[in-house]
Amino acid sequence: MxxxxxxxxxxxxxxxxxxxxxxxxxxxxxxxxxxxxxxxxxxxxxxxxxxxxxxxxxxxxxxxxxxxxxxxxxxxxxxxxxxxxxxxxxxxxxxxxxxxxxxxxxxxxxxxxxxxxxxxxxxTPSSSIGKPSKAVRFQDKPLPPPGRDGDVDLEAQRSSLFSRPYTDDPEDEGRNQDYADQDNVQLHQMHARIIDEQDAQLDALGASISRQRELSMQIGDELDSHVAMLEESERVVDRHQTRLDRARQKVGKISRSAGDCKQMMAIVALIIILVMLIAILK
Structure with missing residues (x-):
């Protein structure tokens, strides 16, 4: 093996x-x-x-x-x-x-x-194999000793456990308990106050959204003006480019004319020299 x-x-x-x-x-x-x-x-x-x-x-x-x-x-x-x-x-x-x-x-x-x-x-297998301990969010209270009082306490704990809704946040339990102690009038006043606060918050949120809308419209107008300025600059550049092309064409014509003039002057000079040589030799 x-x-x-x-x-x-x-x-x-x-x-x-x-x-x-x-x-x-x-x-x-x-x-x-x-x-x-x-x-x-x-x-x-x-x-x-x-x-x-x-x-x-x-x-x-x-x-x-x-x-x-x-x-x-x-x-x-x-x-x-x-x-x-x-x-x-x-x-x-x-x-x-x-x-x-x-x-x-x-x-x-x-x-x-x-x-x-x-x-x-x-x-032992429990010590040789390291099993991770499970973490739970519930903490069980120790059971009371057996007897009539213990049975009464256990029944009270069971009824208190299932009589209220479960919440993840322990602070919510105290808040819900406070609400449970209030009567209908107090609950109505509290709900009205909460609704008024929410209305005020919604009004502030609406005003903020309106300001943001105005700012976005101003930014849009500025962008439009910048686009117009860029288009005007592009037209000016096109005009200058057209002028430069015309000037380049004129310079080319002048350079070609100057080259032709130089050739004519050279021919005339050669003719004059030839005539002078003929006259001298005779």
Missing amino acids: SNPNALYLLADHIKLSLLERQRSKALNLLQDDRGSSSSSSSKNNSTDENEHETANGADAQDGHIARSLEQFRDGIDGLEREQARLESEGEEGKALDIGDALPGLQKKFAELTAQFQGVAPVA
Whole structure:
């Protein structure tokens, strides 16, 4: 058995067997204590039979636990050999997984062996498994002692518990109790006052909404004016762009005309030079 998960399951099985062994011993001691109050003759006969049966059952259970512990130890040895083989073959990932599981398995084996030999006490399931405690919002009052007064108090508590509605806020219970003590006229006045306060709050809220509406309308007007200014600026930019295009066209024409004039002047100068050369040579 060279699988860490299987070894963990085996460790849990051994732990349960140890718990069952401890429970059996506790039950046998309890039966012995109960049997001590009976007659001596019946106790001797029943005690001999119980001791014989208990000894046989305890021996079988101890043998089963011992074999399971030996199998657990062989599995740990097999894991160590498997880790060495994987390291030699270069499979570091699997070897590291086995190396991470080995310390916990060795610790469990040492604890279970010590518990089986009676060195350390066996932990109960409630202490070994950490279950989170449930948090409740109800706080039960201690029950009164049995008797007529206690029955009356219990009935009063039950009637008080179911006679009023449940609220999440404990302060609401006192407020509802205050309202319950008022008569119809006082309740009507209180409701009228609450309605007047709500009307005042609604009026203030309406005035605030009106101011916000006016502000939003002013902001809208300002946005419209900004849009108009942007459109006017765009038209001005378009006019300037048109003028710049016209000026660029004029400059191009002038540059082309100047180039043509330079060519004509060069031709005229060459003709004059040619005429002068002809006259000189003659």
